[in-house]
Structures are given as structure tokens and as C-alpha cells.
Amino acid sequence: MSVQLEARNVSKFYSNHRALTDVSISIPKQSIFGLLGPNGAGKTSLIRIINQITAPDEGEILMDGKVLDAQHISKIGYLPEERGLYKKMKVGEQAMYLCRLKGLSAKEAKTQLKDWFERFDIIDWWDKKIEELSKGMQQKIQFIVTVLHKPDLIILDEPFSGFDPINTNLIKDEILALKDQGSTIIFSTHNMSSVEEMCDHIALINKSKKILEGSVDEIKDTYKNNEYEVLFKGNKMAFTNALWTGAELKDISEEKSMLKAHVKIAESANSNDLLSNLLPHVEIHGLKEVIPSMNDIFIQKVTEINQTNG
Amino acid sequence: MGKIGLIIEREYLSRVKKKSFVILTLLGPLLIAGIISLVLWLGLEDNQIQNILVVDQKKPVFANLESDTRVQFTYGDMNLEDAKKSFFESGFDGILFIPSNIERSNLAQLYFKKQPSVVAQRNIENKVESIVEELKLRQYKIDRKEFYDVKTNFFVQPIKFSETGKEEKVDNERTFVGFAFGLMIYLFIFLYGVQVMRGVIEEKTSRIVEVIISSVKPFQLMMGKILGVALVGLTQFLVWIVLTFTIVTAVTAIFFGDQLNPEFISNQTQMTPEVMQQVQGENQMNNQFNLADPENIINRINFPLMIGLFLFYFLGGYLLYAALFAAVGSAVDNETDTQQFMFPMTAPLILAYVMSTFIVQNPEGPLAFWFSIIPLTSPIVMLVRVAIGVGEGGIPLWEVGLSMGLLILGFIGAVWLAGKIYRTGILMYGKKVSYKEIWKWLRYSS
Numbered sequence: 001m002s003v004q005l006e007a008r009n010v011s012k013f014y015s016n017h018r019a020l021t022d023v024s025i026s027i028p029k030q031s032i033f034g035l036l037g038p039n040g041a042g043k044t045s046l047i048r049i050i051n052q053i054t055a056p057d058e059g060e061i062l063m064d065g066k067v068l069d070a071q072h073i074s075k076i077g078y079l080p081e082e083r084g085l086y087k088k089m090k091v092g093e094q095a096m097y098l099c100r101l102k103g104l105s106a107k108e109a110k111t112q113l114k115d116w117f118e119r120f121d122i123i124d125w126w127d128k129k130i131e132e133l134s135k136g137m138q139q140k141i142q143f144i145v146t147v148l149h150k151p152d153l154i155i156l157d158e159p160f161s162g163f164d165p166i167n168t169n170l171i172k173d174e175i176l177a178l179k180d181q182g183s184t185i186i187f188s189t190h191n192m193s194s195v196e197e198m199c200d201h202i203a204l205i206n207k208s209k210k211i212l213e214g215s216v217d218e219i220k221d222t223y224k225n226n227e228y229e230v231l232f233k234g235n236k237m238a239f240t241n242a243l244w245t246g247a248e249l250k251d252i253s254e255e256k257s258m259l260k261a262h263v264k265i266a267e268s269a270n271s272n273d274l275l276s277n278l279l280p281h282v283e284i285h286g287l288k289e290v291i292p293s294m295n296d297i298f299i300q301k302v303t304e305i306n307q308t309n310g
Numbered sequence: 311m312g313k314i315g316l317i318i319e320r321e322y323l324s325r326v327k328k329k330s331f332v333i334l335t336l337l338g339p340l341l342i343a344g345i346i347s348l349v350l351w352l353g354l355e356d357n358q359i360q361n362i363l364v365v366d367q368k369k370p371v372f373a374n375l376e377s378d379t380r381v382q383f384t385y386g387d388m389n390l391e392d393a394k395k396s397f398f399e400s401g402f403d404g405i406l407f408i409p410s411n412i413e414r415s416n417l418a419q420l421y422f423k424k425q426p427s428v429v430a431q432r433n434i435e436n437k438v439e440s441i442v443e444e445l446k447l448r449q450y451k452i453d454r455k456e457f458y459d460v461k462t463n464f465f466v467q468p469i470k471f472s473e474t475g476k477e478e479k480v481d482n483e484r485t486f487v488g489f490a491f492g493l494m495i496y497l498f499i500f501l502y503g504v505q506v507m508r509g510v511i512e513e514k515t516s517r518i519v520e521v522i523i524s525s526v527k528p529f530q531l532m533m534g535k536i537l538g539v540a541l542v543g544l545t546q547f548l549v550w551i552v553l554t555f556t557i558v559t560a561v562t563a564i565f566f567g568d569q570l571n572p573e574f575i576s577n578q579t580q581m582t583p584e585v586m587q588q589v590q591g592e593n594q595m596n597n598q599f600n601l602a603d604p605e606n607i608i609n610r611i612n613f614p615l616m617i618g619l620f621l622f623y624f625l626g627g628y629l630l631y632a633a634l635f636a637a638v639g640s641a642v643d644n645e646t647d648t649q650q651f652m653f654p655m656t657a658p659l660i661l662a663y664v665m666s667t668f669i670v671q672n673p674e675g676p677l678a679f680w681f682s683i684i685p686l687t688s689p690i691v692m693l694v695r696v697a698i699g700v701g702e703g704g705i706p707l708w709e710v711g712l713s714m715g716l717l718i719l720g721f722i723g724a725v726w727l728a729g730k731i732y733r734t735g736i737l738m739y740g741k742k743v744s745y746k747e748i749w750k751w752l753r754y755s756s
Contacts, residue, residue, distance in 0.1 A: 082517045098521065
């Protein structure tokens with residue numbers, strides 16, 4: 001698996017705080033990478049460094065194995081968190097301008113734009129002024145402009161803020177299509193649940209430091225606690241009695257005509273062990289492993305760090 | 311250069327295509343031409359003959375008041391009361407009342423229906439004055455010739471003597487032309503500097519700025535905007551000059567015909583000496599703008615030099631201030647927050663303008679020297695000074711050279727400084743910025 005972008009020991013200081021402390025991440029080619037963390041953690045600082053808007057105080061960024069320089073600008077598409085368009089400019093003119101700034105020729109920009117506009121069914125917006133469009137419409141245009149020059153790396157900072165669910169799905173589909181065509185995508189967001197099902201890899205950032213990085217599957221594997229959710233019909237007591245000493249009943253609740261139990265079993269056991277113990281006593285209607293959400297993992301990790309430090 | 315060219319193009323076109331720009335650009339010259347035409351027209355209006363009834367208590371001393379092309383005196387044999395009674399029925403424009411004590415009071419009254427122009431009034435005054443003078447001469451038994459020999463009108467003539475021995479009369483009139491050029495630069499810097507600032511604020515508040523600086527360097531965006539707006543200004547100036555000139559020429563040709571045509575007048579002057587004198591006399595009254603006259607202010611100005619220096623100082627001054635305006639725009643979130651930064655920045659500009667009203671009188675004093683050397687004020691003040699000429703007999707060449715050199719350094723410095731503030735400022739949202747904060751930004755590496 002080749003690497004699209006690599007940050008090596010990147011630090012950034014401002015006069016009264018540290019924005020990034022010794023952050024190293026590695027983003028595989030053709031993946032969707034989630035850069036997650038609460039507001040103010042340093043995500044935007046890192047993204048601005050990748051976009052060469054600011055420079056790191058220490059460390060370096062490599063793109064395709066080469067230290068970042070001016071020629072990489074046209075290979076990156078960036079949708080900032082603070083985004084907008086010239087209100088008084090016409091949609092088409094503005095889109096053309098932004099694409100040409102990314103290095104496309106006027107002709108190229110025009111054919112590509114017409115193509116995208118037709119696909120999104122917004123071709124009759126071409127001569128409208130931006131201020132005449134709704135916020136969601138503006139976001140669509142902004143997205144098109146971000147990805148139009150077919151960048152190798154697409155960086156989306158808080159991409160779904162301001163989108164309605166229909167547009168969100170439309171954009172998600174486009175993002176997956178872009179990934180299939182070979183682009184690498186970075187999602188940066190504090191709203192971890194909004195992107196975790198799309199991401200292949202993630203990095204968690206908290207208070208200027210990277211606290212976790214890896215593929216989503218591996219991380220979830222590491223952080224799952226061998227907990228299961230069991231849906232059954234039968235007697236509560238019978239269920240409890242069926243559990244052996246290695247199992248712990250964390251919670252049990254009624255759901256419609258059934259009961260739902262949350263069980264944590266010993267590391268050595270697996271779901272089959274749990275089932276074979278339960279089957280003689282209750283009528284099982286469902287069993288599923290409880291996978292921790294990124295949010296849970298984040299909280300768990302932060303608590304761990306605080307405990308070791310304090 | 312490619313990307314900065316794109317930015318300049320957008321900044322230029324988006325402004326030039328605005329309705330307000332088109333309207334202002336077209337209406338500006340109409341307004342100026344209208345005012346000029348009105349002034350000319352009002353001047354010509356004066357050519358109407360004023361019919362004045364003279365009521366003389368010193369009969370018959372003032373019977374010989376001389377009528378001319380602009381005023382017609384009628385010597386009335388009545389007292390003031392009667393004259394006033396019949397005034398409105400009469401065809402007279404005014405009643406000139408000469409009191410019996412005029413040689414002591416030196417005062418006569420002119421009653422009028424419609425206020426006569428200052429020129430007409432002065433004309434009447436002169437005529438009455440010369441008769442009063444005559445009267446006094448007779449009373450004091452002074453010979454007219456002796457009187458004129460004794461009567462003194464004293465002048466000190468300043469002559470500039472340069473090292474090479476060249477002598478030149480000092481001519482402060484020219485500095486007024488320089489002042490006009492300086493005033494244009496002052497207005498231009500303000501008008502377009504503020505446009506740059508608004509543009510920066512607009513990009514910041516609409517949040518497009520981060521999208522753009524992921525494609526180009528903040529410095530390119532800033533310079534593109536400054537240069538684009540400079541081109542807008544130059545376009546507007548050019549259109550104004552061409553249109554104003556065309557309109558004034560057309561209007562004068564249509565409405566005033568030959569009266570203001572200098573060629574016509576100069577042709578006439580060549581005909582006969584008598585006509586020449588007459589015409590020149592009229593000419594000085596009618597219009598001060600005889601272009602054929604080598605002593606005319608227009609012909610005493612070295613225009614190629616002035617226009618060359620105007621362009622240099624305009625561009626230098628504009629670049630310097632526009633960069634500072636851009637920096638202010640980047641540091642704030644909206645226009646109302648700009649005030650705390652605007653004042654210290656525009657103070658030198660306003661000071662330069664105020665000072666140049668004094669420097670007009672004394673273009674070679676120490677005040678003039680220092681203000682024309684310091685880059686913040688030189689674009690305005692130096693233009694006032696150089697109107698008297700550069701080199702021998704004018705402003706020493708080294709002073710102009712030093713001033714130009716410092717202005718170049720000044721705007722490079724301002725652009726550099728502004729660039730540092732700008733690249734940090736445009737990414738700061740929702741934060742009220744202080745001078746201390748800006749000082750920190752200046753020290754950030756990048």
C-alpha cells in the first residue's frame with residue numbers, strides 16, 4: 001500500500017499556544033482518511049500546513065514521497081471549514097475563476113464545469129449571482145469547484161456542516177466515486193459519527209497531539225470489549241442463570257415483546273460460547289457484537305492518557 | 311505571473327462592470343464639464359449692458375462718466391427719491407447715487423434690481439474713482455502729471471539666482487497647478503485605497519479567502535487586488551480626462567462659438583494694432599485663458615515633466631497606502647472595526663494635504679523640503695513643489711531623486727509589512743484585533 005501523504009514530526013507554535021506537537025501521520029493512497037478530534041485540537045492547523053497556507057515550525061510533509069512544494073498546489077483540492085464565494089459574482093464566472101486559479105486552462109475548466117453542472121442538474125444556475133442561491137446550492141458549487149481539477153488529494157474540513165441529508169448523500173456518493181477513480185480523501189471533523197462509516201483510516205487528535213492512528217477495522221478490533229447485545233424471549237431469571245462466571249450482565253431492558261441484554265464476556269470466550277450457554281434457556285431472536293463508536297474510543301483513549309499522566 | 315494575472319483580471323473586471331462604476335465614470339465628466347460650462351456661461355452673461363441712471367448731488371461733475379460696452383450711464387436730472395419711485399417702471403438696471411460729500415466719504419451707492427456681477431461693479435467703481443481723483447486733484451490744486459509721478463505702487467521682485475548665474479523670477483502661481491495635481495493624488499489614494507480595503511474585508515467576510523489562498527500565495531492575492539484596483543483607477547482617470555476634454559470642447563464650440571476660440575482671437579490680434587489692443591483688453595476681461603499668450607499659466611508649466619512625475623508619485627503613493635489599507639482590511643471582520651487603524655494611517659495623508667496649502671506659498675522652505683522627502687507625504691507635497699521646475703532654478707535634482715528613491719523604498723517596505731499582517735489577518739475570524747496582536751503577527755515566520 002503506497003502512501004499519498006506523510007507528515008513527519010510536524011509542530012506548529014503560535015505565540016501563546018501550541019497548535020501541533022510532533023504529529024506524524026501517514027495517509028495511504030486511494031483511501032478515505034478521517035482526521036478526527038474536538039474543536040481546537042489542531043486539525044485545521046495541520047490542514048493549512050498541508051495546503052501550504054502556513055509552514056510548519058518543525059517537521060515536514062511529504063506528498064508522493066517528495067517534500068511539499070508549489071507544484072503540489074494543483075494536486076490538492078481543499079474545502080475549508082470557513083468557506084464561501086463572492087456574493088456578487090455569477091456562478092459560472094466564479095467557478096471558472098476558482099478552477100483557473102488551480103491551474104486549469106479556461107477551455108478545460110469550462111468543459112469540465114458544464115459536465116458537472118449537468119450531472120448535478122444545475123446548469124441553469126450558470127448566469128445567476130451567488131447571492132440568489134440557497135446555502136445548500138452554494139455548497140454544491142463549492143464542492144464541485146474543490147474537486148473539479150481532479151486532485152490526487154481532496155481535503156474536506158467539516159464537509160457536511162450546512163448540508164441537508166439529501167445533499168449529504170449526494171456528496172457522499174460523489175466522494176466514494178472520486179475515491180474509486182484514484183483520489184485520496186481526508187475528512188476533518190469534530191463530529192466523528194458523521195464520517196466514521198466512510199473512513200478506511202483515521203487519526204485522532206487531541207490538544208495538539210496525535211493520540212491514535214490506524215485503520216478503522218484494526219482500531220475497532222483493538223477497542224472492542226467483547227460485548228454483545230442479545231435479543232430474546234423468555235424469563236429474565238433464566239437468562240441470568242444461564243450466564244457463567246466469566247460473563248457479566250451490564251444491562252437488561254424490555255423492547256416491545258422481547259428483552260434486550262447487554263453482556264460482556266471474558267477475553268477467552270467468543271459469541272459461540274455465549275450462544276451455547278443461552279440456547280437451552282431462552283429463545284434467541286438476535287445477537288450482535290457491540291462495536292464501540294469512534295466517539296467512545298476517543299473518550300476512552302483520552303481518559304487513559306489522563307490517567308497515565310495524572 | 312499567470313495566477314496574479316488572473317487575480318488582477320477579476321479585480322479589474324468585477325469593478326469596471328459594476329453599474330456604479332459606469333455611472334460615476336460617465337457622470338463625473340458631465341458634472342465637471344457642466345460646472346466649467348456654467349462658470350463660462352455666467353462669465354459671458356456679464357456681457358449684457360448695464361443701464362445705470364446716475365443721480366449726482368455734485369452736479370455736473372459726474373456728467374462725464376464714460377459709457378462703454380458693458381455699462382451705459384444716463385445722467386438723470388432728478389433727486390434720489392424720485393429716481394427710486396420710478397425705478398421699477400424704468401428700463402434702468404441700477405441707480406448710481408453720488409452723495410455731495412463723496413470726496414471725503416469715498417462712498418457712493420448703487421441701487422439695483424438684480425445684483426450686478428463683481429466685474430461690472432468693479433468697472434463702475436473704477437470709473438467713479440477716476441473722477442473723484444480728478445475732483446480732488448483740482449481741489450488740492452495738484453497737477454495731474456505730478457500726481458501720477460508721485461503716486462507709488464511699490465513691489466519687491468524676488469529673483470532666484472542659481473550657482474551658474476542664471477536668474478529667474480519666482481513664480482508661485484505655478485505651485486497652484488502643482489497643488490491641483492497633488493490634490494488629485496490625494497483623492498485618488500483615498501478613493502481607491504478604501505476600495506482595496508473593502509475588497510479585502512469582502513473576501514474575509516464571505517469566507518472565500520481560504521479557498522483562494524489554497525491556490526495562490528496570500529501575497530499574490532493581495533498584490534493582485536492592489537494592482538487590479540490601480541488599473542480601475544487609471545481607467546477612470548483616463549475616461550474622465552478624455553470625456554471632460556471632449557465635452558468642454560464640444561460645449562464651448564456649440565454655445566460660445568468664436569468668443570472663446572484662442573485661434574480666432576490671435577488671428578484678430580494680427581490684423582491691426584488698434585483692434586489688437588481692444589481685443590486684448592476685452593480678452594483679459596472675458597477669459598483668462600488665452601492659450602496663445604506665452605505668459606499664460608498653462609504655458610509656464612512643464613507638462614511632460616509634471617505628468618511624468620504625477621504618474622510616478624501617484625503609483626508610488628497609491629501602492630504604499632493601498633498596501634496599508636489592505637493590511638487594515640485583513641485585520642478586521644467588518645468595516646466599522648477599521649476606525650482605530652484608519653486614523654493613524656490616514657493622518658500623514660491628510661497632513662500632507664493640509665501642509666501643501668501652505669507649501670504653495672513657500673515651495674522651498676524647510677517644511678516643504680521635509681514633507682517632500684518623507685514617503686508618506688511626498689506623493690502630494692513633491693508635486694506642489696516640482697511645478698516650479700526641476701533642476702536649475704527649480705527644485706534641486708538630488709532632492710527629487712532622493713524623494714523618488716525613498717518613495718520606492720517606502721512602498722516596498724509597506725508592501726512587505728502589509729504582506730506579513732495580511733497573511734495572518736485574513737485567517738483570523740471573530741477576534742477583535744489590537745496593535746499588540748498585529749505586532750505579534752509581524753514576527754511570525756510564515
